[in-house]
Amino acid sequence: MPQQTLTGSCLCGALKYRVTGEPARFFHCHCSRCRKSSGTGHASNLFVDQASLSWDGDTSMIKSYKVPEAQRFARTFCTRCGGPLPREIPDTKLVFVPAGTLDDEPNIKPQARIFQDSKTSWSCADAELPSFDQYPE
Numbered sequence: 001m002p003q004q005t006l007t008g009s010c011l012c013g014a015l016k017y018r019v020t021g022e023p024a025r026f027f028h029c030h031c032s033r034c035r036k037s038s039g040t041g042h043a044s045n046l047f048v049d050q051a052s053l054s055w056d057g058d059t060s061m062i063k064s065y066k067v068p069e070a071q072r073f074a075r076t077f078c079t080r081c082g083g084p085l086p087r088e089i090p091d092t093k094l095v096f097v098p099a100g101t102l103d104d105e106p107n108i109k110p111q112a113r114i115f116q117d118s119k120t121s122w123s124c125a126d127a128e129l130p131s132f133d134q135y136p137e
């Protein structure tokens, strides 16, 4: 995978980030933790390998919550808007990026839906629903 620099931001814009590395994995994850964390049917998660992560903004506004019984699952967020933010995964050179926070287009497309066994009956799946660019009439 080629190196890429991606920028992103939280909902309120107080925190902006830049991650440089190799976008390596891109999944729609239907697991219950991603559902609870995102409030939606799945989270779109990008992992950048050999990555460096830098911030622009008041980093004291970044907080993390790690699920106590989870090996690694944590949610990093802006304390003003609650919006999710990237985080470095301990003991790896991976940076986890909630793909919806990106302001740039990654040079990788989603590769799979994962944890389909946790998928809710109402969650979206490819090609089963009509799609719209905006709210339908």
Ligand SMILES: [Zn+2]
Residues within 6 Å of the ligand: 010, 011, 012, 013, 014, 015, 078, 079, 080, 081, 082, 083
């Ligand atoms: Zn924010």
Ligand SMILES: [Zn+2]
Residues within 6 Å of the ligand: 029, 030, 031, 032, 033, 034, 035, 043, 115
């Ligand atoms: Zn998940």
